[in-house]
Amino acid sequence: MNLLSARHITHGYQARSGIGARANKNIVLEDVSLAIAPGETVALLGRSGCGKSTLARLLVGLENPDSGEVEFEGQPVRRLDKAGRARLYRTVQMVFQDPPGAVNPRATVGEIVGEPLGPLCGLRGNDARDRVMALLRAVQLSEDDYGKYPQQMSGGQLQRVCIARALGPDPKLIILDEAVSNLDLHLQTQMLDLFEALRQEHGVSYLFVTHDLRLVERFCSRLVVMAQGRIVEESAVAQPLALRSPEGKALAQAVLPPFPRARPAHAEGSLLPAGA
């Protein structure tokens, strides 16, 4: 059975101009279907504004779709009872792309990472504290960071705080919304290795929302390309990646070069490789 699936989802937002005089619905997702099986690593690719993040928000139950259904273990999410909702929140965790916006600026790192452990896992006091320390170590932060406030940490450190918080309740599916793209490369690699180890040991699935094809090739088994609110391509991740849709090809061409090109100083013309 699929862990989480979206069936024919359509969703939009009310656009208002100025003081709200003219209002028309802006369709963000149109007839999108996507299923994630246990232990699967699915990449959701697309340019900014294509609807990837909206789809992620709908999948974790932060919003309900205008039409269509999100199903958790075969049950429609909008009809889950309180216990079902709690199981959804424990099983599906999400890491957002803007870490400063995803944490309480007045809470310490320890409080941020520990917050879900009480209500979702029943961990309190010293048990919760030990768990938080282990989580901080798992994301390469130090135990000294426990008492720090978000503004005392760099963007990359704060992103790892958010990753630690998501790992806390031992989720079965983690939705990563550009969650590693603002980390340094060696930290990106370390986080991906950590995710991969959790997948192998505990069968954790991932929905990896990104526009960076380099990471997809490394980490994902299946990929979905979105453009303008629709899924335009779905395939297994082959090596090397061969994308067929125009949107997929445009993303592939925007991948940055591995090596600098030899060039005379102050040369004219594009310094990026040909093909754009």
Place this chain on the structure above:
Amino acid sequence: MKPLTLSIQNLSAYSERQGVRHSLLNDVSLDIRAGEVLALIGASGSGKSLTCSVSLGLLPPGVRRAGGSVAVDGQPQPPEPLRGRLVATIMQNPRSAFNPVRTMRQHAYETFRALSIPKPEWPSRIEQAMQEAGLDDAARVLDLHSFEMSGGMLQRMMIALALASEAPFLFADEPTTDLDLIVQREILELLDRLRTERGLGILLVTHDMGVVAAIADRVAVMDAGRILERGPVMEIFHHPRHSQTRRLVDAHLSLYRLDRAA
């Protein structure tokens, strides 16, 4: 006469917690030359962004400057006239750099007022800069607020404001990190063109060695508030001397399943 070199010399900064000094920047020296991109790379928390802000006299709360100076063509410069006049700045999240209740036109005119540029020049100056930054429909965009624009448009607007100030140097702190890859490529091509055509001297803070490979002329590597290594981009990629640099290059190449010998 356009200045040729902006030198950050022996910059040091620290924070104090419970009476204990924590060194944040230790003797950081960098030369940014006109017409060149100097990439400043290093692990998160190594002091890349802090180097930019402290050298411009912008100290985050609790941070103090312990020493160092900035000179333009050998002439020491206090921080205030540097900001906006000699050095324009663009940042990672352009949305947070704009006041949400002001239009783009109001932002541009505020900049011009601060720089004491004669009022009759304002409209043509911003429209020209926007054209150069790839915002073709200047008349329409100037009436927009930041929440009505995409991240790519906002970063172009930041670059337009930087160009309109005619500052000869640009500090770009992770300018493409929050943008999608296609927009990232367009912004890098724009910066590249401004370096060649305008002779802009750019200090580019980034964690992405792909960005470095695409656009940098020279590279400085930072760790724990110090500069570990500096050199031409080819040297850094093919013959990194410091273990930290090797780690950065190897991690980057592993994404492409390549190694340094390739």
